[in-house]
Amino acid sequence: MADLALIRALEERLINAWPAFEIEVVEGWILRFAEGYSKRANAATPLVPGAAVDPALIDHVLRSFEERAVAPCFRLTGVEDRRCEEVLAARGLVDFDPSLCLVAPLGPELAVDPSVVIRPAPKAAWIGAAAAAYGGEKANADRLGRIVRAIRQPAAFATLSLDGEDAGWGLAVCERGYVGLYDIVVAPNLRGLGLGRRLVVSLMAWGRDAGAAQAYLQMREANEVAGSLYASLGFTTAYRYAHRVLPAPP
Structure with a gap:
């Protein structure tokens, strides 16, 4: 039910x-x-x-x-x-x-990774790099910028660096006890190295510190790789x- x-x-x-x-x-x-x-x-x-x-x-x-x-x-x-x-x-x-929409509790063990920089507002470089990494129908930096600049709740725009180069991006938005994780993406040539996990954990930690008790996110049901990652971090299905x-x- x-x-x-x-x-x-x-x-x-x-x-x-x-x-x-x-x-x-x-x-x-x-x-x-x-x-x-x-x-x-x-x-x-x-x-x-x-x-x-x-x-x-x-x-x-x-x-x-x-x-x-x-x-x-x-x-x-x-x-x-x-x-x-x-x-x-x-x-x-x-x-x-x-x-699926997934939820997970935010525990005290979570910490922002030293390689992740979190800013409260999106810079043009973040928007452009994130859109390029998404690719396909989501490669439009102008539309992404118009969406994220309209967010009015406390937000975290995360950039993960690897060997001095930006390698991953993600967004979190905190509201009334929940932190939502959106559009976690890693540069195509660097996928499979665990960078996505570091971004997710960092944004969960930021959300906890911003006052949230639970995290939520959405993912395609067929994305087994993402599903395994999120399950390992304590996410369970809230609804389909x-x-x-x-x-x-x-």
Whole structure:
């Protein structure tokens, strides 16, 4: 049985920690738009328990995203009416990229790694390097910069150095007892060396020192490497969420 109170608590913090450029609130759903940069900021997500969908609401959501040239996406967290998956599937929206939200306690053993520098605001160099390391659809430094500069909660922008060169980047945002970890990334040629773990532990330690008791993060369910890392640090699944999107054209 899903813990609806926990889902709501974490989803509220996510909305604040990863701001969109525009939002709409429609019949218990929040529609967020950020010019397509990341699914979490470009989706319709249920706000209230039992939020449902019907043909008129689906039409409105699809139109709102298409008007902004953003791929429509329903992000289903378990808060919504249980029939939503069936209704959206009947409308032709397909399951895509199932993901997990994980939580972990923050213990006294955590410490910031000496190779990690943490700043309270993003510098242009951090934004550019992090976007380049993400690559693909998240390589747009302008959009990443607009998102992270809009964060209003206490935040940590971490850079890990290896042999005098910047090698990894990560973001944490602290709000009301939780610290969210976002977009941990290591330079492509340096992956597999344990650098990601050092970033994660450092950001968890920062969150504890900032007053958080728990950490949370989101990851793709299929990412077994990340899942093993997070499990070793005490993370467990708080809830699973799915995306419903229109199928790609042939």
